[in-house]
Amino acid sequence: MVSIEVPAGYGWVILGAGIAPVVTSMYLSGAVMKARKDFNVQYPNLYAVPKYHKSADEFNRVQRGHQNFLEGCDGYALMTLLGGLKHPLTCAAGSVCFCLGSVLYLKGYADASLDVKMARYKKGAGIKWIGFFASFISTIKLGISLIRD
Numbered sequence: 001m002v003s004i005e006v007p008a009g010y011g012w013v014i015l016g017a018g019i020a021p022v023v024t025s026m027y028l029s030g031a032v033m034k035a036r037k038d039f040n041v042q043y044p045n046l047y048a049v050p051k052y053h054k055s056a057d058e059f060n061r062v063q064r065g066h067q068n069f070l071e072g073c074d075g076y077a078l079m080t081l082l083g084g085l086k087h088p089l090t091c092a093a094g095s096v097c098f099c100l101g102s103v104l105y106l107k108g109y110a111d112a113s114l115d116v117k118m119a120r121y122k123k124g125a126g127i128k129w130i131g132f133f134a135s136f137i138s139t140i141k142l143g144i145s146l147i148r149d
Contacts, residue, residue, distance in 0.1 A: 002149045004085055009092070013084030016095025017077040024099040025073065028066040028106055035062040035110070058112050065106030065120070073102075076132060083138025086145065094134030101128025 035041070039059040041048045047063055048056035076098055084091035105125035108114065114122050 002146055004146075007085065007088050009088040010084060012092035013080060013088045013095075016092040017080035017084065020095045020099045021073045021077055024102055025066075025069065027103060028069055031106060031110070032063055032066050035059050058110075061112065061116070061119075062106065062110045065109040068105060068109075068120075069102040072132075076135060079135040079139045082142055083135045083140075086142040087134075087138040090134050091138050094131035094138075096131070097127045097134070098131030101125050101131060104128070 036043075036059070039048065039053065039055040041053055041056075041059045045053075048059040050056040053059065080091045080095055101124070104123045105120050105128060108123035108125055109116075109120045111119055111123070
């Protein structure tokens with residue numbers, strides 16, 4: 001039988017995987033709510049309809065920036081909780097990169113002066129992937145160590 005010991009510093013992992021993504025999502029939701037008001041996109045519309053909403057592209061870029069975070073945060077949190085059992089401080093620091101990178105992703109994507117294809121990464125969002133791969137690799141290492149034990 002294999003046993004798993006919760007390492008010292010795992011509290012940082014809990015904060016990074018459990019609290020930081022919630023705070024990040026609240027911040028990104030605020031940007032979407034502000035964009036709803038600024039671009040007059042009313043509920044229940046998730047996205048603005050081109051030709052119906054005057055600033056559909058501008059609103060949709062903000063909404064898409066938040067949606068991108070939502071699409072990946074659950075898997076990220078799970079990897080961080082698991083990988084943090086092997087490398088707690090690496091995963092905790094990676095959470096800062098992932099969450100900050102997600103905010104920068106939205107900032108870049110929402111900037112309508114930038115080309116939509118590269119806007120997401122023009123303001124530093126690439127650091128999101130540092131956080132992602134810190135947890136991804138840590139989780140792989142945990143899995144391998146459990147197989148070998």
